[in-house]
Amino acid sequence: MKILCVLYDDPKGGMPKSYPVSSLPKLDKYPDGMKLPTPSTIDFKPGELLGCVSGELGLRKFLESKGHKLVVTSDKDAKGCKADKELTDADVVISQPFWPYYLTKERIKSAKNLKMAITAGIGSDHVDLQAALDNKVDVVEVTYCNSRSVAEHIVMMILSLVRDYHNQHSIVNEGGWNIADAVRRSYDVEGMHVGTVAAGRIGLDALRKMKPFDVHLHYFDRHKLPETVEKELNLTFHDSVESLVKVCDVVTINCPLHPETENLFDEKLINKMKKGAYIVNTARGKICNREAIAKALKSGQLSGYAGDVWFPQPAPNDHIWRTMPNHGMTPHTSGTSLSAQARYAAGVREILECFFEKKPIRDQYLIVKDGQLAGMGAHSYSKGSATGGSEEAAKYKKK
């Protein structure tokens, strides 16, 4: 079989010769008891770069020893790109949300042999799910592999926005010491109202991680959490996103991107937020309206916006979120720490081993199966597509 793997570029200076930390902590299981990935073995050292082209998700030896062909590229967007050429006879395509190969309807149609699209990570919105359903292409992701990595990033971003870390750090880099400039937008989070849109694996973990800061915690989700969890964290449930945003100083967005959530944070909703609130969005860029966010930061309706997710990805060099005031954006990195890469590379191998051996893939990993939303997909996604406009990613020019 032919496996096409679309990964991000290697470091500019080549693959690292060494890494800062000598070994990763050993985790036994995820907090709800779900098992970490269980491939028969792995051919990489956890803690090394695996998500870039030369890292190959640690798959080459395994695939070639079984007689399969592995093609790895980062060239994924412009017309005539290598990924499009290789896709036409690929059986499996693997892509990461950090460097998404947008599997649009046209691309899925061009891929006559395609049986499965694997997301090395979580979030399969870069696949036109409707086209996958219609063309019976299975879609799977490595559920939980980086949920907690993202929750850590959320806490970092909430603190750095509210305390105004980025401004203070740049004052130091510029050789300055004006304390008044450094603190004129700096607050404590203690006592603030912090709410999540969606309390799934990431949203709930972010609430748990924020609890020790003595904040008031809120959530909105389509399903309520168990009462024991609500009591443990002293949570306030909201039955609509409007109700949540009206009372929160900080809103973190943690739902998947699908037609129901695309453009959810538009100008109208942002104007219903508390004046001067902060948004941290590590879910997907398209859940927030690009222009409305920039406008609200300029007017002061929002005090800050941070996240690691953009639309499209890579973000065009002139994407307004790169230059809007009071932002704390990073490239899409929260779910691809070296720690997370080890888990999702192992998860991809587990999925491929099941696929080749015709064994069932864990239900938790399924988004689309045999032309139906299945497993996690049936729980968290709706039919349709959220890939519209992704061709703009070709505008990005490497720096």
Ligand code: NDP
């Ligand atoms: P989960 O599936 O555990 O949680 C998703 C939650 O979103 C579920 O509780 C679901 O609710 C809820 N939800 C779905 N649709 C809506 C809606 N319309 N309104 C409110 N809630 C909704 O996934 P994770 O927490 O692990 O991941 C969430 C998302 O975060 C991913 O889909 C991905 O987009 C993003 N992500 C980002 C990463 C990064 O690197 N920045 C890495 C990993 C994930 P219910 O089940 O109750 O219907």
